[in-house]
Amino acid sequence: xxxxxxxxxxxxxxxxxxxxxxxxxxxxxxxxxxxxxxxxxxxxxxxxxxxxxxxxxxxxxxxxxxxxxxxxxxxxxxxxxxxxxxxxxxxxxxxxxxxxxxxxxxxxxxxxxxxxxxxxxxxxxxxxxxxxxxxxxxxxxxxxxxxxxxxxxxxxxxxxxxxxxxxxxxxxxxxxxxxxxxxxxxxxxxxxxxxxxxxxxxxxxxxxxxxxxxxxxxxxxxxx
Amino acid sequence: xxxxxxxxxxxxxxxxxxxxxxxxxxxxxxxxxxxxxxxxxxxxxxxxxxxxxxxxxxxxxxxxxxxxxxxxxxxxxxxxxxxxxxxxxxxxxxxxxxxxxxxxxxxxxxxxxxxxxxxxxxxxxxxxxxxxxxxxxxxxxxxxxxxxxxxxxxxxxxxxxxxxxxxxxxxxxxxxxxxxxxxxxxxxxxxxxxxxxxxxxxxxxxxxxxxxxxxxxxxxxxxx
DNA sequence: CCTGAGACATTTGTATACAATAATGTCCTA
DNA sequence: TAGGACATTATTGTATACAAATGTCTCAGG
Numbered sequence: 156x157x158x159x160x161x162x163x164x165x166x167x168x169x170x171x172x173x174x175x176x177x178x179x180x181x182x183x184x185x186x187x188x189x190x191x192x193x194x195x196x197x198x199x200x201x202x203x204x205x206x207x208x209x210x211x212x213x214x215x216x217x218x219x220x221x222x223x224x225x226x227x228x229x230x231x232x233x234x235x236x237x238x239x240x241x242x243x244x245x246x247x248x249x250x251x252x253x254x255x256x257x258x259x260x261x262x263x264x265x266x267x268x269x270x271x272x273x274x275x276x277x278x279x280x281x282x283x284x285x286x287x288x289x290x291x292x293x294x295x296x297x298x299x300x301x302x303x304x305x306x307x308x309x310x311x312x313x314x315x316x317x318x319x320x321x322x323x324x325x326x327x328x329x330x331x332x333x334x335x336x337x338x339x340x341x342x343x344x345x346x347x348x349x350x351x352x353x354x355x356x357x358x359x360x361x362x363x364x365x366x367x368x369x370x371x372x373x374x375x376x377x378x379x
Numbered sequence: 380x381x382x383x384x385x386x387x388x389x390x391x392x393x394x395x396x397x398x399x400x401x402x403x404x405x406x407x408x409x410x411x412x413x414x415x416x417x418x419x420x421x422x423x424x425x426x427x428x429x430x431x432x433x434x435x436x437x438x439x440x441x442x443x444x445x446x447x448x449x450x451x452x453x454x455x456x457x458x459x460x461x462x463x464x465x466x467x468x469x470x471x472x473x474x475x476x477x478x479x480x481x482x483x484x485x486x487x488x489x490x491x492x493x494x495x496x497x498x499x500x501x502x503x504x505x506x507x508x509x510x511x512x513x514x515x516x517x518x519x520x521x522x523x524x525x526x527x528x529x530x531x532x533x534x535x536x537x538x539x540x541x542x543x544x545x546x547x548x549x550x551x552x553x554x555x556x557x558x559x560x561x562x563x564x565x566x567x568x569x570x571x572x573x574x575x576x577x578x579x580x581x582x583x584x585x586x587x588x589x590x591x592x593x594x595x596x597x598x599x600x601x602x603x
Numbered sequence: 604c605c606t607g608a609g610a611c612a613t614t615t616g617t618a619t620a621c622a623a624t625a626a627t628g629t630c631c632t633a
Numbered sequence: 634t635a636g637g638a639c640a641t642t643a644t645t646g647t648a649t650a651c652a653a654a655t656g657t658c659t660c661a662g663g
Contacts, residue, residue, distance in 0.1 A: 157441070157616055157654085183644065194618045199645090203424070207431050209526060216625060217381070217645060231521050238462060297455050302433060303527050381623085381646055407614065418648045423615090440655060441615060 178223035233359035244351035384421035402447035457583035468575035
């Protein structure tokens with residue numbers, strides 16, 4: 156993506172995720188253009204994309220607003236993620252190559268190292284975690300599945316949330332990854348699917364326990 | 380959507396689906412603008428949306444091309460549809476209201492009437508079919524599920540394909556709908572999910588049997 | 604004959620002006 | 634005071650010009 160357009164997208168997105176733009180607030184193109192330091196054209200691009208991410212909604216009369224995610228919406232997103240990432244894990248297990256297997260193991264090894272610092276390296280954990288999941292998605296080899304999941308997984312991690320995770324939660328996540336790796340080693344698609352679905356849903360409940368009643372924006376990224 | 384933008388979208392889309400724009404061919408914004416009788420601005424909008432529909436792909440250098448769907452891609456799309464529409468049917472069964480139930484039954488009644496003409500009214504069948512499925516999706520009450528499915532179901536039906544369906548295929552589809560209605564009547568989510576998944580996958584195989592080895596574009600719409 | 608540098612053509616990205624549409628406020632009437 | 638037509642304002646849609654980036658072709662040098 157080109158410079159101004161990308162910049163508008165990232166800027167608006169982070170303003171939404173950080174709460175700087177409040178949920179339900181209107182997004183006027185001109186005002187955003189000014190805040191991003193670009194013209195309306197790339198802002199319009201960005202809004203279109205944010206809309207397909209479901210971070211922005213449009214009225215029937217084409218006004219854009221910051222989407223406010225209810226608890227139900229969050230549950231909804233996690234439920235779909237569990238289904239689709241589960242399916243991705245199944246396909247990945249069935250198509251697993253040695254090279255992909257090694258990359259997945261390596262990602263989980265990085266996670267392990269990040270966790271076992273004196274003070275857990277959450278940022279390192281999240282990097283490894285992202286790689287772990289995206290390697291699996293890659294191995295699943297379905298463009299459409301990737302496309303669908305990309306709308307459910309908000310990529311830029313909201314660090315302030317991530318840093319609340321306990322070492323226990325990180326360790327549990329790591330060990331679930333290990334079990335996934337075992338399923339991959341055996342090329343057992345059904346097993347991999349079951350573990351992955353559970354992995355995502357556990358992340359959901361950890362999230363909902365922690366955030367019950369709070370602002371619900373930075374949701375679709377748990378420790379998974 | 381506004382006039383020019385909508386026009387560009389519909390025009391380009393139908394040119395792709397009809398094969399007027401060959402799979403793999405480049406889509407230059409200016410040329411499309413001229414053919415649609417609008418400026419580049421709405422064309423760019425349309426291309427963005429078609430890209431998210433996976434009807435158009437972009438290179439890393441931002442050139443747009445007509446996506447060519449391999450047989451695997453088609454199988455992929457149907458597999459995901461089966462999963463997601465199955466889930467929608469389950470949720471719909473669990474949330475079914477009398478009013479929604481009646482609308483769904485009415486849609487299938489219209490299908491029945493369309494089929495039982497001396498010469499089957501395929502267009503009427505497809506209208507009813509669309510209503511039937513969209514009522515279920517509506518009743519499922521998940522914005523995200525709707526958003527995901529909309530990228531898998533190409534709305535504008537390719538009539539030339541539809542007209543090849545045999546009366547038998549139409550009748551079978553109708554009777555599967557009846558079974559779904561029975562599941563809804565009993566609020567049996569698991570049953571509804573199973574029937575719906577089978578319904579979609581049968582449509583896939585009908586499609587793939589009919590089109591094996593032919594051009595694969597107008598795919599994601601079977602008799603379902 | 605191959606290769607790569609550079610000029611040229613093509614295509615996309617961005618800014619801006621203006622048109623069209625929706626939202627808002629005002630005033631009049633009942 | 635409530636409601637509704639109209640004017641006003643705000644916001645989005647579209648066209649266009651130009652900038653930036655990409656692709657292509659030619660031709661010199663090896």
